Amino acid sequence: MGRAPCCEKVGLKKGRWTAEEDEILSNYIKENGEGSWRSLPKKAGLLRCGKSCRLRWINYLRTDLKRGNISSSEEETIITLHSSLGNRWSLIAAHLPGRTDNEIKNHWNSHLSRRIHCFRRGAFLIMDPGKILSVGRRRRGGKTSRSMMKTAAAGGGPAAKARQREIGGDGGAIKTKPAASPPPHQSQSAGEEDLLVGEVMLPSELWEANDDIDIGGELFCSSWASGDEFMSSRSTSEARETEPTPATSGETDSAMGAPRNPSIAHAAAAQRLTGRWRRTGRP
DNA sequence: AACGTCCGCAACCGCATGGTT
DNA sequence: CAACCATGCGGTTGCGGACGT
Numbered sequence: 512m513g514r515a516p517c518c519e520k521v522g523l524k525k526g527r528w529t530a531e532e533d534e535i536l537s538n539y540i541k542e543n544g545e546g547s548w549r550s551l552p553k554k555a556g557l558l559r560c561g562k563s564c565r566l567r568w569i570n571y572l573r574t575d576l577k578r579g580n581i582s583s584s585e586e587e588t589i590i591t592l593h594s595s596l597g598n599r600w601s602l603i604a605a606h607l608p609g610r611t612d613n614e615i616k617n618h619w620n621s622h623l624s625r626r627i628h629c630f631r632r633g634a635f636l637i638m639d640p641g642k643i644l645s646v647g648r649r650r651r652g653g654k655t656s657r658s659m660m661k662t663a664a665a666g667g668g669p670a671a672k673a674r675q676r677e678i679g680g681d682g683g684a685i686k687t688k689p690a691a692s693p694p695p696h697q698s699q700s701a702g703e704e705d706l707l708v709g710e711v712m713l714p715s716e717l718w719e720a721n722d723d724i725d726i727g728g729e730l731f732c733s734s735w736a737s738g739d740e741f742m743s744s745r746s747t748s749e750a751r752e753t754e755p756t757p758a759t760s761g762e763t764d765s766a767m768g769a770p771r772n773p774s775i776a777h778a779a780a781a782q783r784l785t786g787r788w789r790r791t792g793r794p
Numbered sequence: 795a796a797c798g799t800c801c802g803c804a805a806c807c808g809c810a811t812g813g814t815t
Numbered sequence: 816c817a818a819c820c821a822t823g824c825g826g827t828t829g830c831g832g833a834c835g836t
Binding site: 571614 | 807
């Protein structure tokens with residue numbers, strides 16, 4: 512069956528909203544309430560798509576929105592919920608009053624998803640790159656993740672790009688690479704027991720002794736997910752459409768002999784990070 | 795100071811779902 | 816029951832500011 516366009520696109524404005532448009536939309540909704548998005552622009556006198564109006568209202572104009580940075584406690588909530596809900600941003604947003612799904616999604620993609628997914632003989636480590644080998648401000652400039660991602664996408668097409676994102680490609684594993692002098696172990700060839708963190712090779716003795724790795728001085732996460740689980744979860748569409756396993760299901764993550772994970776929930780999150788959560792078939 | 799690059803965010807796009815005709 | 820409509824949702828894109836060289 513054909514799908515009718517959400518609105519007549521000819522002659523409609525796109526891009527950033529102006530203050531006047533915001534005012535018109537706000538005033539209209541205050542007087543008439545939400546809903547009827549399709550007809551709203553016409554009635555309100557806006558040259559915008561109804562969808563665009565709805566998004567603008569929900570994500571920006573609503574009066575109950577909380578402004579400002581997402582706090583660390585909110586981040587914790589997001590991480591926790593994401594570990595059990597996956598990318599169901601609207602559900603996560605429902606637990607954070609005043610925050611929108613778009614805001615949370617953006618925050619996740621630009622900050623929280625930068626958990627490094629490292630590969631070590633089939634096992635993946637997730638941690639916050641911002642806390643690894645970071646000194647002061649995050650380094651800017653240089654070929655960092657995003658451009659790398661674009662390069663990968665150009666070479667491997669959309670799938671490669673998607674995969675790059677899925678494995679945290681937007682993230683800053685590479686950003687943690689010291690600008691001037693790479694650590695001695697970076698240039699060496701990777702030993703079997705060494706851990707590749709982005710482009711930084713960590714010697715085995717540094718991480719193996721600890722379940723909770725604290726590379727940069729501040730622990731974020733040291734969760735392991737079996738490589739098998741990782742790969743299967745992202746390679747099958749079935750896996751994507753299955754209800755996320757409870758966090759505790761990660762208890763048996765020893766398939767690859769990976770270090771036992773004291774924080775199993777994050778291992779489950781590791782798998783979920785790699786598989787999109789589709790609404791299809793969800794309860 | 796100029797330039798190049800990256801990051802964060804707002805907004806767009808396409809698809810799914812549920813309701814109505 | 817099929818077609819259509821309205822809305823919701825998640826992924827993706829592109830702009831502009833910030834920052835490093």
